[in-house]
Amino acid sequence: MSTRRRGKAIGAGALALVAAVIATSLGVAGAGAGEQSAFALPRAQTFYMSGSQWSPYGDVNPAKTWDYSTGTIGLAYETAFRFNPLTGAFIPWLATGGNWRTNSVYVMNIRRGVKFSDGKTLTPGDVKYSFDLLKAPTHPQNALWASTGLKTVKVVGNTVVFTFAGKPGYQQFDFYRYNVAIVPRHVFSKYSTTELMTGNLDADNIVGTGPYAYVSGASSTAQTFVWQRRAGWWATKALGLRPAPRYVVDIHNSSNQAALANFQAGNIDLFNNFAPRSAIKGKFKTFFNKAPYHLGANTTWLFPNTTKKPLNDPQFRRALAYSINMNQILDKAYQGLVDKASPTGLLPIWSKWVDKKVVAKYGFSYNLNRAKAILAAAGYKDTDDDGYVENKDGSDISLKIQCPNGWSDWMTSIQVIAESAKAAGIKITPGYPDYGTLVDDRGHARYDLVLANDRQYSNTPWTYYQYIFQLPILDNQTTVNYERFSSPKAWALTQQLDRTPTTNTKAYRAVMSKLQTTFLQNLPAIPLWYNGMWAMFNTTYWTNWPSATGGKYTPTAWNNYWQMTSIDMLTHLKPAKGN
Amino acid sequence: MWRYLFRKVSIYVVTFVVAVSIDWAIPRFMPGDPIQGLLSRMQAQPQASEELTSFYTEAFGFDVPLWKQYLNFWAALFQGDLGLSITNYPIPVTELIMGALPYTLALLVPAILLSFWAGNKVGALAARRKTLDNTVLPMSYVLTATPQMWLGIILAWVFASSLALFPVSGAYGFALQPEWSVEFARSFLHHWILPFSALFLVAFGGWAIGMRNLIIYELEADYSNYLASLGAPTRLVRKYAYRNALLPQITGLALALGAVVAGAIVVEIVFSYPGLGTLTLNAIENRDYFLIQGIFLFLITGVLIANLVIDIAYVFIDPRTRVGMQGGA
Amino acid sequence: MSLKVDGLTVYYQSLRGDVKAVDGATFEIADGEIMGLAGESGCGKSTLGKSLVRMDARMRYVDGRVELDGKELPVWDDRKMNPYRFKHVSIIPQYALSALNPTRKIGTMATELLASRDIPLNGVVDEFKRRLKIVGLPEDVLERFPIELSGGMKQRVVMVLSSLLDPSLLIADEVTSALDVSTQRAVSELLVEFRDRGFVKSMIVITHDLSVLYQIADTILVMYAGKLAEKAPAETVVHAPAHPYTRMLISSLPEVGVRYAEKRLIGIPGRPPSLLEPPTGCRFKTRCPLAFEKCAEEPPFVEVAPGQAAACWKATA
Known part of the structure; x- marks a missing residue:
């Protein structure tokens, strides 16, 4: 082949290769028709959120409140009470109520008929066990035992009785009433103390009372953490509550800018990252519809x-x-x-x-x-x-x-x-x-x-x-x-x-x-x-978000907020029209 | 030849030991105490602070003197144990690295190989075509001088942000999980293109320039002239010239590896690609000694091994060195 | 028959103008003739030799006609010359020691070269091996890399390879210049043997070493400053040169066994002129002891005696 023709052939071949690669990848953009993955989540039934998880996923230990993967407490594990920060009221949750029988004895009534995700029933014994775990000096919430005066936790009938010495630290105790995860003794007693205090626990072994079950994502390089709604959540029967999204997917964060680009592209529903004011427009709403926009x-x-x-x-x-x-x-x-x-x-x-x-x-x-x-x-x-x-x-x-x-x-x-x-x-x-x-x-x-x-x-x-x-x-x-x-x-x-x-x-x-x-x-x-409390809502797929004029729930997926009123956000959400 | 190889390997071993020692020392000279950082992120109650501090200090082996830590490190290394990550306690460092490694390799290996192949081919083409030379050469100079991270940002801004042709970040779509399926492969490829291009284009420029100059040199060499005088078609002359010019390029490949790996690290951060890059940044920000050590160890070992392989391979592919080694005629 | 060159003019292009390296060369070589081409460095002999095979990028054909075996050689067209190269006219280059691809086995290179020229390999490779034996090289040379051979061995390999297809004209460009005297003798004898065995029809041996030429050449052509000075049978050139330059060249040769104290070397004072702007008239006149007014006009290269041509007014006088 003559040099010129050969040169042209090489050039054409190279261009063709480049074009093929670009075409393939662009073709992906319209990956509508074609082989569906066994895993792919349906957009209209999935709730995507970002802004909570900055460290790698992998931790599902409810004791590590700063580190567990988003939703561990709130979607999987729950607490005895919940707290509404906007009204200051305590919401009975796994406990139906409680009161101070004396100045130093608190009685907590445990709800009946609550089942863990493995079918076993929640007992007051599980509640006692969960509070007893905090006794270990290396437990991050050990302060409950160390500085409130708490002496014993006992099961009496269908109640759990907390006995204090001296004057109890009421304020702290109230804090722990809605911040201690209630975990199944029959599962957690199989872990060693070290694991329970400092380990990450096993994601395939998450047995909680909450409305969602673990699907995938508990690995250090996972981009997302996926929860799937489970049948049999106690609150559906007892309180008529049902979270709307079938799947809840938390997206790992590396930068606010990258997350914002994804949000604006419509890939995220709840945006708990910081974004400049100019991003609040059109389909993107906030809790307040005027300054300061956020709680x-x-x-x-x-x-x-x-x-x-x-x-x-x-x-x-x-x-x-x-x-x-x-x-x-x-x-x-x-x-x-x-x-x-x-x-x-x-x-x-x-x-x-x-x-x-x-x-x-x-x-x-x-x-x-x-x-x-x-x-x-x-x-x-x-x-x-x-x-x-x-x-x-x-x-x-x-x-x-x-x-x-x-x-x-x-x-x-x-x-x-x-x-x-x-x-x-x-x-x-x-x-x-x-x-x-x-x-x-x-x-x-x-x-x-x-x-x-x-x-x-x-x-x-x-x-x-x-x-x-x-x-x-x-x-x-x-x-x-x-x-x-x-x-x-x-x-x-x-x-x-x-x-x-x-x-x-x-x-x-x-x-x-x-x-x-x-x-x-x-x-x-x-x-x-x-x-x-940065929160922007993409109203394309979901509506009835928390707002100053509507449901005043905490609109954030950050840790420790689910057991306030963020879970109410999910149970009051509605699919957008046409979905 | 075997003496040569033995000497070579010995040098690499010494380099490895020195590099790994520096790698061990670096995180420890960074300001900041990782355990205290961990505790403050834990928002641990002050009472628990003391207990937890001593627990973690013992767990990470910080309670022994430095020289002992150093020796323990080597002992663990030979057992394949890189320690536990501090910030993601108790996930082992090896697990974190292995999770991130495939993504980094997915970027690095094609980028290195394809840029080498394409850059050399185009450089050779440019050497004998004036018009191509006038466009390829200045473009290659610009490309090779461009920092990969900056090019990554530009690509992200133009193609992902503005034109919305490609995704801005991540390795695959949010609705998917890694698995063997066409849809995942498509999504993966779609996300892979931009970070790959950032690495590919910069490396490509370097190879193109190098090859272009080498080919010109080879085409003016005596053997090329002789072949032409004997009427050999340009095809044959070019084939010989290309093969001979490739040899110094292969040596150059070994040298360039370190730079490409460094570039891949920062490009990953730009695209939030879940490879070693983002892992490294995270580790440094959180003073995760063991993770930093582990990642750098991996990179050092990888680059050293690649260099060694190329070094040894070179002996076999260049007859001049091979014969010279055997004490030629 | 064989080679006829008429008025061949080849210049080198440079930024400052054309270097008139070969200006109007006219001569003939008969079948079976070994013609030596001698002269100082820069006189144009290498250029003349190269221009008959392949003009590199710097050389520019200006004028002239070359005929080989009755057919015109299109020396001005690189492409059209290709079918002739290696097969009809071949060259042993000046840089023979680095003429082989250092990363290829010699046998592989040869077979690839032959295949690329569409020459069937069967008989040729055997012939190659046979000729290697003739020049005293072992057959396993084909399995070696150039780096494994000595200078002399490489020289002989190149000689065999260049003449492998029995070209009509073989140009040997400074083949002995880099060798020691004993190897010089062996190589020179090989050249003659190639002609005697019929591997090549005629040969141009380019060298500055007149003593070698005296041994092997039939005729010698002397060039000076791009122009032909004298062409005559070797005996005549050495013993009865017509051109003053040739005469002074011969007498500058040192004699073996004679000390400088006894017989002084007489060189030629002065330097050859620059070929960028060569002087008009005879280019040797500034250094010639016999120069006179007529030398301002360029002397033609004409026959001054049977079989002897020279370009000098005094010679034709």
Whole structure:
């Protein structure tokens, strides 16, 4: 063959190969007709959700509340009660009710006729067993036994009796009433203690009372975790509830942007990732149909390292609080998707406990002049005329504020905080270390100012005050009291709150006032805004989503929310018209 | 020849030991304590903190002095035990890697082989056709200088985001699970095209340029002139030139492997492809010592083995080295 | 018969203009004749030899006609020349030591070459082996790679391969230049043997070494600065040269056994002219001791005695 013709032949062959590959892959885009996989899920009966799982799937141990695959508690395992954070009410669930027979004895009535997914009946023995598991010191929820005064858990007839020594930690106990997974003793007793405390357990062996059964996904490289609705869920008969989607698929997250692209392409129904405001349009709805569009899920706090000067001075902290231009943060970082936090830091559901008089007296808001005045009165002056105040002893003040790298909204926020602090004369520079380094530094007090929002919605503001005031202060503050604020008085008040039942409104309110007073007087941490319970709904396949005007359920698949009211979201969902 | 091989293998063994030691040391010099990170993600109650810290410290062998950790590491290595992942405790590292490996290989192997084949063919074509040369060469320079990750982002933005021809991320559609079916294969291929292209195009550019220059050199060599003087058709001359030019390209392949693997890691992250790339990023962000170690170990071993294979193969395919080794005439 | 060259003009293209490497070469070679082609480096002898087989990319055919065995050789057309190469006119190249593909066994290369030229392999391979034996190489050379052979062995392989198809004209380009004297002798004798056995009809042996030519050539053609200077039987060229350049060339040859102190070497002072802008008239005139006014006009290459031609006014005088 002549060279030219041969060259052309090669060229043509190569082009043909490339074209064939492209055609094949494009042909996939319209993979309608053709061999159906044995597995493929029908779109109209499947509920896709994203925004919950960032670490690999594989863990189905309900004890590991931060790590178990999305839906382990809520879809598979359930709890004795559920909690409605928007009303503050406890919902009887696996327990039909309960009450304090005496000040230190609680009786829980167990529902009859509840069957596990393997057909065996739920007994009070299973409930006792589930609470007894927490006794092990390495159990992540061991605090129930260690710090509430709980002494014994016994089965009496169809009830489970909790006996406390001394004054019980009512608030904490209430928390565990809706946060301890009720597991089958006949299955779990086969695991070793180590496995139960730290292992991942066997996904093929999930036996729970919940409405869904495991199908697939419990592997570290799985992209999705698939649950399938099962017949025989107790709530269908007892309460007339039935979750609408036949399949619930949780999608693994690697980045918000990738998830958003998939959401906008119609592949996701419930979007619990953060997305900019511009994404809310057309078929994509949110809980509120106007700003702030999302419910608040937790408070974002600014933690100062109170072991370092000048952050050890409450007046300085106060001035700092006054210098923060919250509106600018809400605008620049969130375009109005979040709300400003109360100066007490308490979530809106607890607003009825907010002591307005205390707030009026000791609260703060954005006021540059006030900030400057406080600084001056406290003795911080700009002696060298560089625009920044110095310490009382004359040394320079140069603070670093941090948030994890990649959390774009927070990164913008701390830039705004630094800017507005500068206007008041406080020199602050933002920094964005990666998450692991930040956590480590934060725990070991190697920071000046840092943002954090670990504590979520719960039944009690006690969780917030524990977060701020817990003592003693350890070498590594992994989860609470990052700012290392040591006030035995405040901690004692917190513990007192724990031991005050919510029903004792007068006493409760009194303690809450005292706590708010001591908090605002000292400002060991500065509350900023309510980080959103990000939730966007794709109304193409499913309707009747939670909304401010409709069913007010928590619209998120995040862990620990199913046993609040997220499961109601599924049981009230309806297929969209035409499906 | 056997002495040569023995020397070669010894060098590789030494390299392996040094590389693995560095691999063991690196995570430990990263700032941050993995167990504390784990505990704070657990939101463990402070009372449990102490217990859990000591439990995990013992479980991961951090309670023994560093030198002992090092020796234990080698002992475990020879038993095929890469330890347990810290962040995904108690999943073994080997399990995590094996789960991710097929996806990485699915990207790497075709990318390396196809780019080598196509790049060399096109480079050879360009060497003798001026018009092709004027287009292929500048394009190849651009391609080979492009970071794979950046090209991946561009491809994702243009073809996935804007034109919606391909999916943005993942290895297969959400409605499917890995299985042997036509539909899964289709979905897999559909998701595979863009990350594969990012790797393929960049490597292709490098090979095309190299081959083009080598072919020109070979076509001007004495033996090519001699064959032409004896009236051999250009087909035969080109065939010889191509085979001779391929030899240095194969050596180059061994050198380029490390770079391609690194590129694959970042491309996977761009496309959220569930291979070693995303696993690595996760591991680094969470200070998962053992997982980082394990993945790097895998990569080191893989690249070393590939290099060794190419090194040894080269002895057999290039008669000059082979004969020289046998103490030729 | 055999080879007739008339006015062959071949230039090299360069950025600064044409290098007039071979300018108007006219000569004949009879069947069975070994013609030596001698001259200094850069005189154009290699170019002349190469242009009869294959002009590489830099060479540009300008004028002239070449006839081999009565048929015109289309030396200006690379494609049309191909059927003649190897079969009718062949070359042992100047770079014979690197002329073989280093990654191919010699036998494989040869068979692939032959097959690509549509030559049936049966008898030819046996003949190849036979000829290898004649030149003193073992048969297993075909199984070896070029790297396994010495310089002399490779030279002989190339010689056998180039002449394998019994071409009418074999051009041996500087085949002895890189060899030691004893190998030089062996190779030169081989060349003659090829002609004697009828492997080739006629041969052009290109070299700068007159002493070799004296041994094996029938006639010698001397070139200077792209032009033919003298062509005569070997005896005549060595003992009774007509052209002053040839005379000075002969007398510059050192004699074996004679010391420089006893008999001084007389070289030719000066340098050959640049072929980019060669001087008009006789190109040797600036170095010629016999130069006079007429040399400003180019002397034609004419017969000055029976069988002897020279391009010099003094020779024809």
